[in-house]
Amino acid sequence: MTFRPIASEEDLRLAHEWLTDPENAPFFDWGRDTLPILTFRVMVGKPHDVYRLFTADDSDDPIGLAVLSGVNLTRKTADYWIVVGSKPHRGQGFGLRALNAMTQYAFAVLGLDVLHAFVAGPNRASLRVFEKGGWQCTGRQRRGHWMHGQLVDRLFVDILREEFRQPESPAYEWAEDGSGRKGGA
Numbered sequence: 001m002t003f004r005p006i007a008s009e010e011d012l013r014l015a016h017e018w019l020t021d022p023e024n025a026p027f028f029d030w031g032r033d034t035l036p037i038l039t040f041r042v043m044v045g046k047p048h049d050v051y052r053l054f055t056a057d058d059s060d061d062p063i064g065l066a067v068l069s070g071v072n073l074t075r076k077t078a079d080y081w082i083v084v085g086s087k088p089h090r091g092q093g094f095g096l097r098a099l100n101a102m103t104q105y106a107f108a109v110l111g112l113d114v115l116h117a118f119v120a121g122p123n124r125a126s127l128r129v130f131e132k133g134g135w136q137c138t139g140r141q142r143r144g145h146w147m148h149g150q151l152v153d154r155l156f157v158d159i160l161r162e163e164f165r166q167p168e169s170p171a172y173e174w175a176e177d178g179s180g181r182k183g184g185a
């Protein structure tokens, strides 16, 4: 599994396709409308935010996007979100591995103290991944999320730096140059 930045127009369009897929979009804030590619381009360009495409273990082709957005280096906080865009790769542990890798990056490299995320109530897979990653569910906003034409509850999850237990075998590579070539973790 390799993590690399969005480094080309092709990367940007692939990630945008995943995020606006009608099966995925309802889980995000833009579910009610669309996410224009121009808006996504601006999001990806934010200087402190971390957008990382990730691959499976047997290919350099990206299968998903993991993000630390709203990174605040003064307060040491960020929001986390993810899409495993390649549907055949779901249910194989990549969501959890990406969560652990991005959490590790946030605490060890960026020096953050807390990460926040939200989960649409019906998104059982996402909630399960956060639970397995050691995140805590801290609250429920009743009817806080618009999904498939109705309001559902929105759950809030978070993890503090001191709560994170790095898995013994992280099993990922970090390629900062965007090439997809494997580099140091």
Ligand SMILES: CC(C)(COP(=O)(O)OP(=O)(O)OC[C@H]1O[C@@H](n2cnc3c(N)ncnc32)[C@H](O)[C@@H]1OP(=O)(O)O)[C@@H](O)C(=O)NCCC(=O)NCCS
Pocket (backbone or CB within 6 Å): 023, 024, 027, 080, 081, 082, 083, 084, 085, 089, 090, 091, 092, 093, 094, 095, 096, 097, 117, 118, 119, 123, 124, 125, 126, 128, 129
């Ligand atoms: C949520 C998502 C990231 C999970 O990625 P993934 O690679 O499939 O996750 P993993 O394989 O690491 O783990 C999935 C877990 O959820 C469980 N799961 C899957 N569907 C489930 C369901 N309907 N109900 C309960 N648990 C479910 C799996 O059994 C697995 O848990 P287990 O290992 O204990 O069996 C992926 O489904 C996705 O991209 N969804 C669309 C976008 C999205 O929801 N993003 C999250 C917004 S923060």
